[in-house]
Amino acid sequence: MTHRNDxxxxxxxxxxxxxxxxxxxxxREGAVEDVRLEIYEPPRFFEAFLRGRRHTEPPDITARICGxxxxxxxxxxxxxxxxxxxxxxxxxxxDLRRLLYCGEWIESHALHIYLLHAPDxxxxxxxxALAEDRRDLVERGLALKKAGNAIMELVGGRAIHxxxxxxxxxxxxxxxxxxxxxxxxxxxxxxQALDTVRWASGFEFPDFHHDHEMLALVTPGQYAIDRGTxxxxxxxxxxxxxxxxx
Amino acid sequence: MDVPTLAVWKFASCDGCQLTLLDCEDExxxxxxxxKIARFTEASSEVQPGPYDVSLVEGSITTADDAERIxxxxxxxxTLVTIGACATAGGVQALRNFADVQEFTSVxxxxxxxxxxxxxxxxIAAHVDVDFELHGCPIDRRQLLEVITxxxxxRKPNIPAHSVCFECKQRGNVCVVVAHGTxxxxxxxxxxxxxxxxxxxxxxxxxxxxxxxxxxxxxxxxLRATGMDEADVVRAFRTFxxxxxxxxELSQVARLHERRTE
Numbered sequence: 001m002t003h004r005n006d007x008x009x010x011x012x013x014x015x016x017x018x019x020x021x022x023x024x025x026x027x028r029e030g031a032v033e034d035v036r037l038e039i040y041e042p043p044r045f046f047e048a049f050l051r052g053r054r055h056t057e058p059p060d061i062t063a064r065i066c067g068x069x070x071x072x073x074x075x076x077x078x079x080x081x082x083x084x085x086x087x088x089x090x091x092x093x094x095d096l097r098r099l100l101y102c103g104e105w106i107e108s109h110a111l112h113i114y115l116l117h118a119p120d121x122x123x124x125x126x127x128x129a130l131a132e133d134r135r136d137l138v139e140r141g142l143a144l145k146k147a148g149n150a151i152m153e154l155v156g157g158r159a160i161h162x163x164x165x166x167x168x169x170x171x172x173x174x175x176x177x178x179x180x181x182x183x184x185x186x187x188x189x190x191x192q193a194l195d196t197v198r199w200a201s202g203f204e205f206p207d208f209h210h211d212h213e214m215l216a217l218v219t220p221g222q223y224a225i226d227r228g229t230x231x232x233x234x235x236x237x238x239x240x241x242x243x244x245x246x
Numbered sequence: 247m248d249v250p251t252l253a254v255w256k257f258a259s260c261d262g263c264q265l266t267l268l269d270c271e272d273e274x275x276x277x278x279x280x281x282k283i284a285r286f287t288e289a290s291s292e293v294q295p296g297p298y299d300v301s302l303v304e305g306s307i308t309t310a311d312d313a314e315r316i317x318x319x320x321x322x323x324x325t326l327v328t329i330g331a332c333a334t335a336g337g338v339q340a341l342r343n344f345a346d347v348q349e350f351t352s353v354x355x356x357x358x359x360x361x362x363x364x365x366x367x368x369x370i371a372a373h374v375d376v377d378f379e380l381h382g383c384p385i386d387r388r389q390l391l392e393v394i395t396x397x398x399x400x401r402k403p404n405i406p407a408h409s410v411c412f413e414c415k416q417r418g419n420v421c422v423v424v425a426h427g428t429x430x431x432x433x434x435x436x437x438x439x440x441x442x443x444x445x446x447x448x449x450x451x452x453x454x455x456x457x458x459x460x461x462x463x464x465x466x467x468x469l470r471a472t473g474m475d476e477a478d479v480v481r482a483f484r485t486f487x488x489x490x491x492x493x494x495e496l497s498q499v500a501r502l503h504e505r506r507t508e
Contacts, residue, residue, distance in 0.1 A: 016290065
């Protein structure tokens with residue numbers, strides 16, 4: 001017998017997420033009985049076709065895992081191959097890499113906050129719909145996103161799938177005047193970022209707590225995105241496995 | 247006139263080409279003022295039913311479901327434009343076409359029995375008629391704007407099919423092959439990026455796929471002269487556009503060249 005409080009919620013394509021998926025929720029007598037997240041993104045087999053490539057090739061290839069976060073894969077590929085070869089890059093190279101990576105974070109976080117998630121919090125179907133009422137907000141988000149892309153374009157050579165990254169460093173170092181011009185853009189972007197924090201921190205979040213353990217890189221004294229030790233919120237740490245070729 | 251409708255579709259891909267549309271930060275709101283974005287899952291939860299005036303299709307066909315889905319997309323689309331190396335040449339995932347996909351599945355997945363995939367990754371045009379192909383891995387933002395603008399006013403997009411070498415000259419780059427002996431796929435690669443790699447002191451790696459009429463013999467000779475061996479040349483054409491017929495031919499010419507010179 002079907003009860004009035006029994007229903008099945010099926011979302012065939014979850015919108016405004018990075019990647020693809022569907023969700024099925026079954027509710028019985030008013031209580032959620034089953035939730036199923038279905039990732040139907042087809043396999044692309046990077047791990048398999050990377051075999052047999054020259055050690056210089058993975059940064060360009062692994063970038064194509066994701067167009068939204070290619071630098072993450074380029075950096076991982078470089079660090080893995082450099083570790084295997086027993087190479088450590090110099091501080092200026094490490095700094096430029098971090099700058100490039102920050103560019104990706106600024107771009108993808110602006111995308112995430114303004115174009116993907118804010119519409120949910122504010123009751124719109126998209127940022128374009130939001131722009132019809134609050135064009136200033138969306139313009140600020142796009143400007144911040146563009147600042148991230150400007151870093152990627154100067155340091156990485158291209159915003160999506162940067163061409164300037166190689167094992168051991170970069171093909172071309174940005175010139176000082178180019179960096180000075182970028183710094184000016186970033187001063188404006190900093191104000192936009194602070195305004196974004198003030199704005200987004202006012203969103204109403206559902207009061208929901210769930211026990212789960214999360215894992216991320218940890219580096220003392222730094223926001224760890226480009227180096228560190230994988231550490232869980234429960235205190236587990238995982239030493240990076242040495243795979244040095246001798 | 248009714249506002250034209252635009253739909254964006256994703257098949258096997260990295261999201262980078264549809265992100266290019268959202269990367270038009272200065273133009274996005276203007277575009278949204280001229281076209282109705284009727285279906286774009288990555289950007290909007292609103293889904294308007296077809297048919298659509300223009301469909302932008304990202305990604306390649308790698309599953310039986312997607313082979314069926316692209317037919318439905320074609321039926322719903324007045325003009326279908328494929329964007330990027332996956333949609334136009336099968337993408338990097340077409341490297342399976344030169345290997346055993348079952349072996350690939352067993353290497354990557356702990357439970358290969360969960361995986362449903364075709365043995366090949368094929369471009370959209372292998373399945374349905376395509377009205378325009380925009381190349382690149384990823385596509386270029388300016389070229390995407392040119393295609394959208396051209397479709398809006400009803401003219402042919404101005405996307406030259408010549409090689410990256412033309413763009414190098416326009417940009418004033420020093421030729422990395424002539425000056426530094428760096429291997430470069432620029433002479434056979436489709437223009438569109440603005441000669442980015444040579445501007446960064448590296449050779450073009452062919453992410454825009456083949457130009458209109460590449461000279462395979464001359465290109466293979468040039469790469470060999472810069473010190474690449476046969477396997478290097480074959481791998482150079484087996485990256486993001488390995489399924490493009492001209493790049494398949496180039497890797498075959500590389501093998502013949504080896505035999506001739508032995």
